[in-house]
Amino acid sequence: MNDDETSVGIGRPPTNRKQVWIKLLWIGIWLAFMSAPVKDLTDGNHTPWATVLGTLGLLTFVGAYLLLVFRHTSKPLDSRLVHSAITFLGVLSAVLILTLGTSWLVLFVYVAVSVGATLPLRTARWLIPAVTGVMVLMGLAGDHPREIITALIFPALLGGFSMTGVRQLIRTTIELREARATVAQLAANEERLRLARDLHDLLGHSLSLITLKSELAGRMLPDHPEQAAAQVADIEQVSRQALIDVRGAVTGYRRPTLPGELAGARTALAAAGITADVPAESPDGLPEKPEEVLAWALREAVTNVVRHSGARHCTVTLAPRQTLDGKVLELTVSDDGVGPSGTKPGNGLTGIGERLATVDGTLITSTGNPGSGSGKGFALTLTVPLDSGLGSTE
Numbered sequence: 001m002n003d004d005e006t007s008v009g010i011g012r013p014p015t016n017r018k019q020v021w022i023k024l025l026w027i028g029i030w031l032a033f034m035s036a037p038v039k040d041l042t043d044g045n046h047t048p049w050a051t052v053l054g055t056l057g058l059l060t061f062v063g064a065y066l067l068l069v070f071r072h073t074s075k076p077l078d079s080r081l082v083h084s085a086i087t088f089l090g091v092l093s094a095v096l097i098l099t100l101g102t103s104w105l106v107l108f109v110y111v112a113v114s115v116g117a118t119l120p121l122r123t124a125r126w127l128i129p130a131v132t133g134v135m136v137l138m139g140l141a142g143d144h145p146r147e148i149i150t151a152l153i154f155p156a157l158l159g160g161f162s163m164t165g166v167r168q169l170i171r172t173t174i175e176l177r178e179a180r181a182t183v184a185q186l187a188a189n190e191e192r193l194r195l196a197r198d199l200h201d202l203l204g205h206s207l208s209l210i211t212l213k214s215e216l217a218g219r220m221l222p223d224h225p226e227q228a229a230a231q232v233a234d235i236e237q238v239s240r241q242a243l244i245d246v247r248g249a250v251t252g253y254r255r256p257t258l259p260g261e262l263a264g265a266r267t268a269l270a271a272a273g274i275t276a277d278v279p280a281e282s283p284d285g286l287p288e289k290p291e292e293v294l295a296w297a298l299r300e301a302v303t304n305v306v307r308h309s310g311a312r313h314c315t316v317t318l319a320p321r322q323t324l325d326g327k328v329l330e331l332t333v334s335d336d337g338v339g340p341s342g343t344k345p346g347n348g349l350t351g352i353g354e355r356l357a358t359v360d361g362t363l364i365t366s367t368g369n370p371g372s373g374s375g376k377g378f379a380l381t382l383t384v385p386l387d388s389g390l391g392s393t394e
Contacts, residue, residue, distance in 0.1 A: 069114055089111050210239060261298045262278055287386065293358065298333065314333070330382070
């Protein structure tokens, strides 16, 4: 089984059934200490009513603990709700310990963990030892075995303080992911502003001149048709030149390059939390048209991985190779996601195929991740022929 398909990213909710079970398993490990109260209830040491009430109390404690800790670490709850929940857990623990005995002292370990997972460090660093101290005092006051009390001190302190680090790690990861998305949005906004400035510089003078000559031509009609015709001819010339300038500018913006798209792929995959293996450079001396086709295809393939695959890892390879029909450049984009949702190709693949057809390229798709036996994943392989002038593949 591929680790990327089953692991749940820090601060990221599970995306499939396997990840849900993995997260529940990790939660279950944290509940291992609850075996002592459960054993106390099942051993028949209490009256039926005490057993029923103890079971209800334990279930209430576990539910409140899970709701507080695992909900709060991903998205902060209201501070008053957090304080009320911790107080409730502490009071419920004390009541269960006083009524049911030594085995229930372990509940204070979970109270300490709750403090570390939900409260700021400046509060948790003194409240965790305080909760541990209350646990010790209650154990000594109840004349409980000293070895049980001593054995719980270390888990309470370690669990509480370790959760402060886990909480900070989750929050930092979430903030980093949000910052990446913000940077990507700012970059897009900056590109739009740059395009607007360039178009203004290109068209401002031309449109002003067209407006001026149009006004002159209007004033010259009908008394001076020859002069008006000259002005109209100038308008036509200026308009044609402006159209050429705009087309050149837009083409320069729209024509992608492989180095630019490789860099964009790394940024997009990283922002989506997908581990990326993308080459840093592309071969030199590529013909313009094949490079443009592969750059468009790479952009579309990476977009599909980010939006639809649910992948944890994506690999991009780009290398020239020699075939019987001549030298080709091969681009492969593979991921370990959920695979295609149907047998019919989408608009993206259709567009890639149409672009490849203009340069006599080929498109091959395959499912299944070679690195795992899960049968999932998707791979896209494109080849375009190269001129004989391209450098050696060695």
